[in-house]
Amino acid sequence: MLLGTYLKLKGYRKIFLQKILFYKFESAIIIIESEWSELIIPKSYKLKVVLGGAQNSGKTSFIDGDTLNDSPIGVSFKPIECYANGLDNYKFIIWDLKDRERFRFLFPYFCRGACAGLLCFDLTNRDSFLELESWIRLFRDNIGDIPIILIGTRYDLDSFKVTEKEIRDFVRTNGLSDFFLSSVYDDIDTKKEVFKLIVESIDPNYPLNNFSLFTPKDFDSDEFKEFVRYFSICPICKKENHYESLKSIYISNEPELILLRQQIYKAIDFSRNFKLNKKRNLKVGIPCCNCYKILFKNK
Known part of the structure; x- marks a missing residue:
């Protein structure tokens, strides 16, 4: 230090x-x-987070804003780095699962060792919301009782097919940690709050001040x-x-x-x-x- x-x-x-x-x-x-x-002496963590959701749910763009960075192996990896309390460092590797039929048999292996799960759905596409239960089962069956955070994307659009009450009820019924609504205009702030919640779940009794989030583009x-x-x-x-x-x-x-x-x-x-x-x-x-x-x- x-x-x-x-x-x-x-x-x-x-x-x-x-x-x-x-x-x-x-x-x-x-x-x-x-x-x-x-x-x-600052804290330092290296952590794995698994990211799931239907195809075209907006999850990849939520993490890094790049929809062209696809993967031929069923998963892509995105780094996120967070700092708190001055120099406490949390390095996340996001395992972005690609919702393709030919890759799904690999998903249980991809999930192992994750400290938290993120699930995205498109607020303008009800089918992506209905698919969430299968993703929750995937996470719980292969990782256990980890924090799972729900993220509704395309919040800047008007044609919602899912109400906020439905989302709240779904979070409560399935025992999820919380939910966030994200748009292209505030994704940085939303992303910061999402990962702050993950860090708080790792060590709930540890004070968390001056939290900040960075991607490779920031450096x-x-x-x-x-x-x-x-x-x-x-x-x-x-x-x-x-x-x-x-x-x-x-x-x-x-x-x-x-x-x-x-x-x-x-x-x-x-x-x-x-x-x-x-x-x-x-x-x-x-x-x-x-x-x-x-x-x-x-x-």
Whole structure:
């Protein structure tokens, strides 16, 4: 877990940046640390979720927005990554079952080991709703009593063939965890709430704050790539920083880490704009876990 940045400057004793604490290390190194310096070991999970529903129920587009990514083996795999409480990490692999007759004999094997099930149906297609009971039996027979969440898609359309009362009654009768209604306009928010419910079901007594959800597309931006490139090496021991730790700092919406991230960007700008002669060297970076523990163990 990385909660500090490192600024090395030969020939200068003190540099002031807003809302940052300073610690002198030897004679020519300044360590910059966020005011929040408690070392907490974050949780990390790798989890499997099985996704079912009738053909053309909108389940594939709900997960990744890509309806062209079909699979010839009866199942496709979609990664979803969630963060909570700053750096707690939940990596989900979604097993999207393809509702084709020739693949159905494989479904019991595909279901094994899942921590939760998602079932999608099209609100404008009643047949997709009526097929849900067979999917529930598939999940329960092969996985057991896992949380199952119902998702009604195409909520932005008007021609509903299923009422909300029917959905509520169905959820209660079949002992499902909950249901959500999704449209193309709010699928990100709905998806976030769906996976937050799954995480809460995994550890119901664990507090869950600042929950966020990301897909691989979120880590394809030029800004993120520049962030990883800039801080890929620990400025102290020169070893490579963990990619996952850098990613956690970049995407976290924990207030303390947001503040730290802002100060990191200020430090980057400072290092680029500060005029130094050739004999002086300015280095801004994020220390690796080991160096951080050594530098701040008494703070």
